[in-house]
Amino acid sequence: MDSNKRPEDMERITTPELANAFIDEQVDAIRAQVGDQKVLLALSGGVDSSVVAALLIKAIGKQLICVHVNHGLMRKGESEQVVDVFQNQLDANLVYVDATDRFLELLDGVAEPEAKRKIIGAEFIRVFEEEARKVGDEVSFLAQGTIYPDILESDGVKAHHNVGGLPDDLQFELCEPVKLLYKDEVRVIGRELGLPESMVERQPFPGPGLGVRCLGAITRDRLGALREADAILREEFAAAGLEGKVWQYFVSVPDFRATGVRDGVRAFEWPAIIRAVNTVDAMTAEVPELDWALLKKITARILDEVPGICRVVYDLTPKPIGTIEWE
């Protein structure tokens, strides 16, 4: 039987009971696969890798080595949450790498979106590879948060290889315990494993992180303004009960300044672009018709609290012609 094909009679995991049955089954399967060997995992803080980490911790405890690479492009509080949940609450074997300076130095002056993505992706592999080599001799398995849509999208090809693009001398046997699950099932599992709601319901977040939302050539001051404005947006959407109702929402800040007036003095600062979309399949997306009071409150808070921002705009562009991200 093809291990990458979800059995047709497999029940959709929608209840705590079904989730716990799956967890028990996978704990046994992981122990059988891994034995007393060690397992490496790149823990981004996203739903899939977080759930796989929690599952492996339950199965094999400190035989799992989680590596969290903070590329300096995380949203406000995200790396801190990864450390808090996995190191402090779940007592995981966590390697935390603050690679902010490495990434920002490489990205200095690079404005072209594809060039930025390539730099971030390649450097991410490089940093993870360095950590993998440190423990490579004692580790045989690489755990990954592959889910069933990943397999469907790649016709089953992608999941047979190290997704990370590690060099040939660093190939591990893969451990992908949620590879037959859909996203909603992964979330149910995550809840039963005790992960916090904000992590289980985390919005999709691009691999290059805020790097593709700090539009054009990234600078530390503009990246800082973006992070603060984005945090305000997420806070206000949560307070308005929109978390999980609007599919994705975030702020982008372009490398472009507009005129304003602050305390009677001319300001020449960045605009913050609010992007919110609803989608069924991510191939097309609609812009939600938000409450004006909410938009105005977010606008007022960003203008008041974020140094360097003197404008707030709302992106009205559906996909197509716009993409969800601005670059």
Add this chain to the structure above:
Amino acid sequence: MDSNKRPEDMERITTPELANAFIDEQVDAIRAQVGDQKVLLALSGGVDSSVVAALLIKAIGKQLICVHVNHGLMRKGESEQVVDVFQNQLDANLVYVDATDRFLELLDGVAEPEAKRKIIGAEFIRVFEEEARKVGDEVSFLAQGTIYPDILESDGVKAHHNVGGLPDDLQFELCEPVKLLYKDEVRVIGRELGLPESMVERQPFPGPGLGVRCLGAITRDRLGALREADAILREEFAAAGLEGKVWQYFVSVPDFRATGVRDGVRAFEWPAIIRAVNTVDAMTAEVPELDWALLKKITARILDEVPGICRVVYDLTPKPIGTIEWE
């Protein structure tokens, strides 16, 4: 008596009867002031200069020489309307100067907002001065669309001089027939003089025109995209009955590109920024809560009809902290 002070017992001109009485009175006054001399007027196409032109044409016909300088930064159809109304309909003595190339060459590569404004303002004077010198020997008067708020704002100083900044050897005697009127009165007068509604109700438009809405360094292609997007916005606002209800609305296009997808191919094009404000005194301004259906229709049309635009955003920024214009 101070000729720059509106008499306290002067009735507000709100009816056709009051307007016609004012027109008759001013026609006599202009004829008495000017005699058989010639009068020069810079005709921008704005409400004030258009009404003064129409009034002078009624009083002295072709003794008035109107100069319309098209700096290439007019909105779609505006210069054409000036020619149509004044040359074709009112049979005016109109000098039309297409100075597009001069302005755009001077502005080439200039990104700094204040530098752009200075270049546009200075070149405007230079072009008008050239036309004034051609007719200077035979002209004694300069007509201006000064209105009462201009006098109040300048404590009466501004209106005593050539507002245009012409050189000392080109000083004319001023003719300012609507200088004691408020804007709403000027509009009533304009209607009675037969000016089209779109000219009488024209929104305030900055002197540098689209030059300060084609943000950053102006290019012909981006200026063209801006002009088309702005025309769509005005057309849809008019169709929705918002003309005269929303105080000011326009499009700006920044010198910045975003990703999109057009016909399955990656696009890297400009965003169009919709700016709409309501204000009582222009010192503070609020963003109107427009119908989502209208915003989405405008967005769809701009994305569909304007080459080079792949995003549309709505500016949520009140004044302060934002200014009404983006630069």
